[in-house]
Amino acid sequence: MMRAVLVALLLLASPAFAVQPDEILNDPGLEARARAISQNLRCPVCQGEDIDDSNAPISRDLRLAVRERLVAGDSDTQVIDYVVARYGEFVLFSPRAEGSSLMLWLAGPLMLLAGAGIALAMSRRRAVAAEAETLSEADKVRLAELLTK
């Protein structure tokens, strides 16, 4: 057990030489795209690191594969599809908003709407209650009488 923790920490602690100098593409535009894509792909064997930061050999392979596809002229989506087709959606750090993952994406906005609705309903009820507390119709008539006297 302790060993597993140590191995995990070892992976984490390895010098952060994620992207090696020899991997970098000559075209800065392509390289920037490669970096952006890498930051959204998870290293399949690490503890929640992206392949851009990870030091694991498989991450290096993936980084090279991403660059290879980009040089071959793939679009960003095609590159991501290429990796997902081989490693599954597990490698996506941001699950696609489809199927059951839709719930994940909608949870926040829906809860905000529900909360706002409840808050509004409560404030209405409170306002009505407050009005009822202040003066009844009979009281108002009586008040008007007194004031006109």
Next chain:
Amino acid sequence: MIIEFGHFTLVLAFMVAVVQSTLPLWGAYRRDARLMAVADPAAVVQFLLIATSFVALTYGFVTSDFSLKLVVENSHTAKPLLYKFAGVWGNHEGSLLLWVLILAAFGACAVWFGGNLPSALKARVLAVQGSIGVAFMAFMLLTSNPFVRLENPPMNGNDLNPLLQDPGLAFHPPFLYLGYVGLSMSFSFAIAALLEGRVDAAWGRWVRPWTLAAWVFLTIGIAMGSWWAYYELGWGGFWFWDPVENASFMPWLISAALLHSAIVVEKRESLKAWTVLLAILAFGFSLTGTFIVRSGVITSVHAFANDPERGVFILGILGVFMGGALTLFALRASVLEAKGVFAVVSRETALVANNLLLAVSAFVVFIGTIWPLIAELVFARKLSVGPPFFDAAFTPFMVVLAIILPVGAMLPWKRAEIRRAMRPLRGALVLALAVGLLVYAVQTGKSALGPVGAALGAWVVMGALIDLWQRLGRGSVGDRFSRLPRLPRADLGKVVAHSGMGVTIFAVAAMTAWVTEDIRTVKIGESFALGGYDVTLQAVNQVEGPNYLSTMADMIVRKAGVVVASLHPEKRMYPVAGMPTTEAAIDQGVFRDLYLVIGDAQDDGGYAVRSYIKPFANWIWGGALLMALGGMLSLSDRRFRVAAGARRSEAVAVAAE
């Protein structure tokens, strides 16, 4: 012998906690003053017993007593003294002991500073606090005993995880725990209020300082952790949306909501049920965090003491406390009647919006953290949720929060007019938009992050300053400043904390948007350009530290030929733990950090070097410190001192005994 004594006092503390959690509760129910009076001494005795136990364990670490299993696993004779101390809580069992120590300390503080609490309320608060102690001490004694001895003690230990051997991290856990556990006080007050069926302005005034203190500690703890990650993990990130980071962030968000809604309870006797619910949830998220960190159900880079059996136990504690509390809430919340009414446009509404945004953002963090688990259990999908999701799903709520903050902070209570509240803020609005446009014009690249972050930051900070200006009354600048010392500390705290939030928003956006990065192989003697600087790798030396070996680079940074900094990034190897660490070298500046990392030797005789210019990096933590400072200022407000300090003189006497 000392170790056995520590073990014994821990068992004794457990017994005392059992008494503390039952008799006073029964007494409060029966209105029996004698039974209620048990709570005070029990809480103090429980604290003293656990403190003794903690001292005993610390003694074991400092003297390197390798007959203790925990010391063998987490210490070494060659380790510097500071880390022998820090080693006490740098592991599962020891950190739990610190957890219950702080829990008991908060209980004892409630006795020392709670002199003017009604006796029944105090008895109930202490009983609930005691019951949390019972649960966690049972957890320790049954599954994670720190006092386990080894039959054949080894000659030396396995050393503390080298990553934890850092001054920043040595004090990160105690602050976090002070925050996590501090929320137990708000929880105990909430449960006591539900049992009493009464929440009033006085209750709000009692709960707020505890929540504020917990929040301040959490803020400092999170900032320390983030700063540590920035300089220690070697790629200069400050927040990774890791499950364990999220575990500390969720209670922070909820307690921020709670300390705002408690203001409404205190000032306007409204939002009572909601405040009680938040107090329950805040501690609930603390417990969830404990579960996430210690159970290993969710993979995390921190993953510390993964053990399913322990996980089940904590889940049990979480279930009992949250299930019980929420059931009680469902049964009793209707008793808590609101008194103050407010119009749709009012300070109250603004605080409701604040609460809604903070609570929903905490919920988004929560669901993102546990979604991989749900997806696997329910939908049989193995997927990951990471930084890109949180950046997209969490940030919008913070943007909206920052937009409404300055307006809400200046709205009058009960009934207000937006236009009137906006009038003094027009200057801030114009300035913020101007800053945003200027930044957009100046920056290269089309990212919206920089301009939006700068505009929001300026808006929040300016809004806070205008709020302060208005609070200082009329007259000349001198007149106004002469009133500054007389301003209630809570108002000053609000201004400082809100500006801190603005500073952090700006800095996060600025650093993310404008970072310069360079990765290359450099030979000794070679130079390269980084932003406007020239970096030279002078030499690489092998250096021996107290318990590590280091590959230390000697690098010089020049700007236009003038030496700006001489930096020594290191790669360390800790032979006992068999672990390497990177020590980035950072030249800290007001407007930018130069951040250099040395890597492996390459085949061609050069070294891999990663270098960054991180603009406004220190402002991130500076903003967090401002928030904490604001909280502390607010905590020192006179009305809390009046509420809490009625028996201060006696408290001092007790502490001195």
